[in-house]
Amino acid sequence: MVAATETITAPAHSAEGRSEFIAFGIMVAVLVVAPFFIYPLFLMQALCFALFACAFNLLIGYVGLLSFGHALYFGWASYLSAHAAKVWGLPPELAILTGAATGAVLGLIAGSLAIRRQGIYFAMITLALAQMMYFFAVQAKFTGGEDGIQGVPRGKLFGLIDLTSHNTMYALVVVIFLACFLFILRIINSPFGEVLKAIRENEPRAISLGYKTDRYKLVAFVLSATLAGLAGGTKAIVFQIASLTDVHWAMSGEVVLMTLVGGLGTVFGPVVGAFVIIAMQNYLNALDQWVTVIQGIIFVACVLLFRRGIIGELANLLKIKL
Amino acid sequence: MVEIFGIPSQALFSQLLIGLINGSFYALLSLGLAVIFGMLNIINFTHGAQYMMGAFAAYLILTYSGLGYWSALIIAPIVVGIFGVIIERTMLQWLYKLDHLYGLLLTFGLALIIEGVARNYYGSAGLPYAMPDSLRGGQNLGFMFLPNYRAWVVVASLTICLGTWFVIERTRLGAYLRAATENPTLVRAFGINVPRMITLTYGFGVALAAFAGVMAAPIYNVSPQMGSDLIIVVFAVVVIGGMGSIMGAIVTGFGLGVIEGLTKVFFPEASNTVIFVIMAIVLLIRPAGLFGRTA
Numbered sequence: 001m002v003a004a005t006e007t008i009t010a011p012a013h014s015a016e017g018r019s020e021f022i023a024f025g026i027m028v029a030v031l032v033v034a035p036f037f038i039y040p041l042f043l044m045q046a047l048c049f050a051l052f053a054c055a056f057n058l059l060i061g062y063v064g065l066l067s068f069g070h071a072l073y074f075g076w077a078s079y080l081s082a083h084a085a086k087v088w089g090l091p092p093e094l095a096i097l098t099g100a101a102t103g104a105v106l107g108l109i110a111g112s113l114a115i116r117r118q119g120i121y122f123a124m125i126t127l128a129l130a131q132m133m134y135f136f137a138v139q140a141k142f143t144g145g146e147d148g149i150q151g152v153p154r155g156k157l158f159g160l161i162d163l164t165s166h167n168t169m170y171a172l173v174v175v176i177f178l179a180c181f182l183f184i185l186r187i188i189n190s191p192f193g194e195v196l197k198a199i200r201e202n203e204p205r206a207i208s209l210g211y212k213t214d215r216y217k218l219v220a221f222v223l224s225a226t227l228a229g230l231a232g233g234t235k236a237i238v239f240q241i242a243s244l245t246d247v248h249w250a251m252s253g254e255v256v257l258m259t260l261v262g263g264l265g266t267v268f269g270p271v272v273g274a275f276v277i278i279a280m281q282n283y284l285n286a287l288d289q290w291v292t293v294i295q296g297i298i299f300v301a302c303v304l305l306f307r308r309g310i311i312g313e314l315a316n317l318l319k320i321k322l
Numbered sequence: 323m324v325e326i327f328g329i330p331s332q333a334l335f336s337q338l339l340i341g342l343i344n345g346s347f348y349a350l351l352s353l354g355l356a357v358i359f360g361m362l363n364i365i366n367f368t369h370g371a372q373y374m375m376g377a378f379a380a381y382l383i384l385t386y387s388g389l390g391y392w393s394a395l396i397i398a399p400i401v402v403g404i405f406g407v408i409i410e411r412t413m414l415q416w417l418y419k420l421d422h423l424y425g426l427l428l429t430f431g432l433a434l435i436i437e438g439v440a441r442n443y444y445g446s447a448g449l450p451y452a453m454p455d456s457l458r459g460g461q462n463l464g465f466m467f468l469p470n471y472r473a474w475v476v477v478a479s480l481t482i483c484l485g486t487w488f489v490i491e492r493t494r495l496g497a498y499l500r501a502a503t504e505n506p507t508l509v510r511a512f513g514i515n516v517p518r519m520i521t522l523t524y525g526f527g528v529a530l531a532a533f534a535g536v537m538a539a540p541i542y543n544v545s546p547q548m549g550s551d552l553i554i555v556v557f558a559v560v561v562i563g564g565m566g567s568i569m570g571a572i573v574t575g576f577g578l579g580v581i582e583g584l585t586k587v588f589f590p591e592a593s594n595t596v597i598f599v600i601m602a603i604v605l606l607i608r609p610a611g612l613f614g615r616t617a
C-alpha cells in the first residue's frame with residue numbers, strides 16, 4: 001500500500017529518531033498554546049479524530065490492511081461510553097475505558113473474521129460487518145435510535161477534577177491523545193512493529209521466515225480497534241452525546257480520507273489530516289451539502305496526484321522521516 | 323386462506339417475490355462488479371452511484387425529452403456507460419500498476435462526488451417515476467397476485483445475467499477477455515487491443531449498473547442515496563459468492579435476495595442483517611466464498 005521508498009536502512013535510524021522527536025516536541029508545544037487562540041471544543045473534536053485516524057493508520061500504514069469499517073469501533077465505543085457514564089453512572093475515566101474495551105471486543109470478533117481474506121476483500125468484509133452493526137445500532141433500544149444518547153454527564157475525573165469546564169476537559173483530551181500517540185510510536189518502533197512492516201512488504205516471505213502472520217495481523221487489528229474505541233469514548237464524553245453518525249459508514253470513509261490527506265504510513269500524517277478535514281467541515285459550514293462533494297474531490301486528487309499526503313510530501317521534501 | 327408454516331400463503335409468496343426482485347438487483351450489480359473486477363482488478367465503489375445515475379437518467383429523460391421507460395432503458399445505460407469510459411480513460415487507467423486499494427479509494431471518492439451533486443440538486447427525498455403503461459396490472463396466479471412489472475424485472479435481469487455469462491464463458495470474445503485477464507501481454511502479442519477491451523469492459527459493467535437503475539426507478543423512488551444503501555449489501559453478496567465466477571454472482575445474488583425476503587416473513591427484525599450474518603458464516607467455513615477459487 002505504501003510507496004516502496006519506505007525501505008529503512010540501519011544507519012539512518014538515529015537521524016530519523018531525531019526528526020520524529022523534534023516534530024513531536026513541536027506538536028506538544030502547539031497543543032499547549034492552541035487553546036489560547038482556538039476554540040477548545042474544536043480542538044477536542046480534532047484531537048479525538050486525530051487519535052481515531054492514528055489508530056486506523058496503524059493498520060493501513062504499518063500492516064497494509066485497509067479497514068473500511070472503523071466507524072464500528074469508534075461509534076459503538078461512543079455508545080457504550082455514553083451509556084456507562086449516563087445510565088451506569090461510571091466516572092469519566094472508567095466510561096472512556098469501557099469504550100476502549102468495546103473497541104477491543106468488537107475488534108477481536110470482526111478482525112478474526114476479516115483477516116481470513118486479504119486486500120480489497122478485507123476492505124469489503126470490514127465494511128459489511130460495520131454496516132451490520134449500524135443496523136443493530138438503529139434497532140437496539142439503548143442507543144436511542146435517531147436521537148442517540150444525549151445529555152451524557154462529563155462527571156468528575158477520579159472523583160476529584162470537575163470536567164465541566166472546556167479547558168479542564170481539553171487538558172484531559174490532550175493527555176489521552178499524547179499517551180496514545182506515544183504508545184503507537186512505541187508499537188511501530190518495536191520488534192513487533194518491524195514484523196508488521198515485514199508483513200506489509202511481503203507476507204509470503206514473512207510466513208516463510210516462520211512468523212504466524214495471521215496472529216500478528218489480528219493483534220494489530222485489535223490494538224487499532226481498541227485505540228479507535230478510546231477515541232470514540234473520549235468523543236462521547238467531550239460532546240456529551242453518542243449518535244448514529246459515528247457508526248455510519250460515511251464515518252469510516254472520513255477516517256480513511258483524513259489519513260490519506262495527511263499521509264498513509266506516516267506518524268504525524270493522520271493528525272494533520274484530521275485537523276485539516278475537521279477544520280474544513282467546521283469552516284465550510286456555509287457550503288452545506290457541497291462539503292461531501294469537496295471531500296470526494298480531495299479523495300480523487302489525493303489518489304491521482306499526491307498519494308504521499310501532506311506529511312508524506314513534506315517528509316520527502318525535507319528528506320526526513322515524519 | 324392457505325397457511326404455510328403458520329404464515330398466510332399470500333404474505334409468504336409476496337415476500338418471496340420481493341426477495342426475487344431484490345435478488346435481481348443484487349445479481350445485476352454483483353455481476354457488473356465481477357466483470358469489472360475480472361478485467362481491471364478494481365473494486366468499483368462507484369457502482370452504487372452509477373446505478374443511481376441510471377435511475378436519474380431515466381427520470382431526466384422523461385422530464386426533459388418526454389421519452390418513456392423503454393427508450394430510457396436503452397439510452398440511460400449508454401449515456402452512463404460513456405461516462406464510465408471517460409472515468410476509466412482519465413483516472414482509473416493510471417492506477418493499474420498500483421495496489422488495488424487505490425482503485426477502491428478513488429472510486430469511493432467518485433461516489434461521494436456523484437451522490438453529493440445529486441443531493442444538492444434533488445434533495446434527499448425521492449422522486450417518483452411512473453411505471454410504463456404496457457406493464458401495468460398483473461396476473462392472478464391463484465395463490466398470489468403477480469404484478470406484471472415485477473415479473474418483467476425478474477425475467478429481464480435473468481436474461482441479461484445469463485446472456486452475459488454466455489458471452490464471457492462460451493464465445494470467442496469472452497475467451498479473449500478471460501485470456502486477457504490471465505496474461506494481457508501475451509494477448510496483446512496476438513494483435514488484440516487489450517487497453518481498449520479494458521475500457522469497453524468498464525463501460526459495459528457501468529452500463530449494467532445503470533440498466534439496473536432504470537429498472538429500479540418505477541419500483542423504488544429515484545433518490546440520491548439509493549445506490550449507497552445497496553452497494554454495501556452487494557459487497558457482502560460478492561464476498562459470499564466469491565468474485566471468481568460470473569455464475570457465482572448470479573446464483574448468490576438471486577439466492578440471497580430470496581433468503582432476505584423469507585427472513586422478512588419469519589424474523590422481520592433480522593431482515594436488514596441476515597445477509598451480513600450469512601457472510602460471517604460463509605467466511606468461517608469457506609473464506610474464498612461459495613463459488614470462489616482459493617487465491
